[in-house]
Amino acid sequence: MIERRPLETLGHTRRGWLDAKHHFSFVGCQDPARLRWGALRAWNDETIAAGAGFPALLQTDMEIITCVREGALTHEDDLGNRGRTRVGDVQVMSAGSGVTHAEFNMEGGPARVFQIWIEPDRRGVPPSWGRKSFAREACDGQFITLASGMQGDDDALPIRSDARVLAVALKAGQAATYRFAQGARRGYLVAAKGRLTVNDIVVDGGDGVAIHDETDLRIMALDDAEVLLADTHA
Secondary structure (H helix, E strand, O other): OEEEEOHHHOEEEEOOOEEEEEOOOEOOEOOHHHOOEOOEEEEEEEEEOOOOEEEEEEEOOOEEEEEEEEOEEEEEEOOOOEEEEEOOEEEEEEOOOOEEEEEEOOOOOOEEEEEEEEOOOOOOOOOEEEEEEOOHHHHEOOOEEEEEOOOOOOOOEEOOOOEEEEEEEEOOOOEEEEEOOOOOEEEEEEEEEOOEEEOOEEEOOOOEEEEEOOOEEEEEEOOOEEEEEEEEEO
């Protein structure tokens, strides 16, 4: 089953410094039909104005993956971590038993990020934070794993869930295939840039795609395209 979720049907938050699209119910944008997808709890497409950001907030028991698409985002937490995550970088915060953190755009222009929340398999463990750069060329024409709690994904940022987040960049006319592991798996794909087909279903830029009961996922770029995919247990 493949269900396209058009950009215009997503929840929308706008409050001065923040403009965000929500693929799932989130804070003030509630949609009972889109509460979660497997272990995936949130996928927010956020644009944060220069000099603004999220104030210090306590978070527990959630794996939060942030992929910077434009500009940069600066992270601070009460564990003593501080880091500037730029385009091509990914950060993971495993909130565990609790961490108070803030995220700010300290740059001269807007920052645009995907923030992906995945529920952990283990709760109450010590929190952690990490960041890694991924070369743009590494995902040309093939999936690379950005964050994962699955066996064998040693080059990815670690998360505490039987899940992974992947990226691929395709030129117009180029295709890539992803195969889900055996068992009850759910996928969620976002067309970060460009139009494409997902198993022959046309998807526009910004759309989400909910996937289950599929073994192979074949993506064909109709334009130059960039794609992110979350693969989680059901």
